[in-house]
Amino acid sequence: MSAPLFTARPEARPAAVEVLVEGRPVAVPEGASAAAAVLLAGTPAIRETPVTGSPRLPYCMMGICFDCLARIDGVANRQACMVTVAPGMRIEPQRGARAARPGDRPGAAA
């Protein structure tokens, strides 16, 4: 495996928060975004686009491009760059379009 594209600057802030990216623990500084954790994890893709299945990683890091969509703590399609890490956060890839679940909610037809 080649060297990761991104590394943290330990002199800036200590990597004090441990999160799980695709189940693997990654240490990131407090206040960092889930997208930063994804980049530090060195994972090849955090989402596959709904239309063509093309792989993507976080890009703009400021809430514009939607390329960092991930499943975070079980919630689909979250913009990882807009979510601040918390200890134990689970960040999973978003593969294709999210599912919505007919019949799963109160008020739905039986």
Add this chain to the structure above:
Amino acid sequence: MSHTHDAIVVGGGLVGTAIAYGLQKRGLSTVLLDEGDVAHRASRGNFGLVWVQSKGLGAPHYQRWTRGSADAWPALARELGERTGLDLGLHQPGGLHVCLSGEEFEARGAYMARLRREAGNLGLEYRMLDHDETAEMLPGIGRAVVGASWTPYDGHASPLYLLRSLHAAFAGAGGTYRPNAGVSEGTAAPRDFRVEAGGEAHRAPRVVLAAGLGNAALAPRFGLEAPVRPQRGQILVTERARQLLPMPTTTIRQTDEGSVMIGDSKEEAGYDSATQTPEIMRTMARRAVLTFPWIAELNIVRAWSALRVMAPDGLPIYDESDRFPGAFTANCHSGVTLAGAHADIFAPMVAAGGLPPEMAPFSARRFHDVRPPVHSAA
């Protein structure tokens, strides 16, 4: 000096481009004049239904026109696909108009029955479905759904791919497109028109005004009238989700890419298309969630408003000038539904040189026929 063509079409939206494409592919050299992004661009705010079942109550000619266009759509989509390589996302699996109360359901039943009576020999296949029958067609509906009307004619398509493919096919067939070409001058004589736009002059024996709301000011220069006004509609768009809707409803559809679109509003708001109003967005979202409770899980990622082009009676206007034969108008608020009719029914009429008698009910002359109110003797 002026450029000479067989036809000038004013308006580069869905209506003008469909007509221009229909003329050009029939061998008429056509110039398409597009004002630019200062125009209201109704085509870019379109919801994307190819819709039959709510059109033409009290106006059998419009019901027939809409059905004809829905019938012409598959061939148009196929042809545009072959010419441009673009998939328009056309699906015509039938559609539902969902009712959320007993009154809505009863009123809808009466509406559909009258529409069928007015269809005459054309016929109109429809069914009123109760809650369980609706749930069979559309899994995941909410308990609030009392029932729905269904017809097999309805469908949907991508309005943006339609607009893009019409432009590409028009250019591919040899048509001349002029962007940033708002009309500054127009002079008319029978079958001889001169239009100045974007610093150029164009001359042709036919001119078609398809400039949406812009037609109101343009039409009088060519011996025509187009009393159209803006009616605002708002749209909400969700994040992409896996396909859940096997068919569209009057107000909710799912695109090929997975976005759920919600469009359920009509407002008189003048020319303001830059505003979305929270109450209306809330009402639209509430009705959508009552219809499909699972929609509440999805995030809204976009919202916009756009201006429908409405005649006083809500019906399209197609007209030919008496004073200046060869000058036509085309105005409607269904640029997607009627694209098939515009490219392959209306354009051939323009190419042939005049509108046949069955188009007479669409003339703006109908607004002259206003009788004074009748006072009863008692």
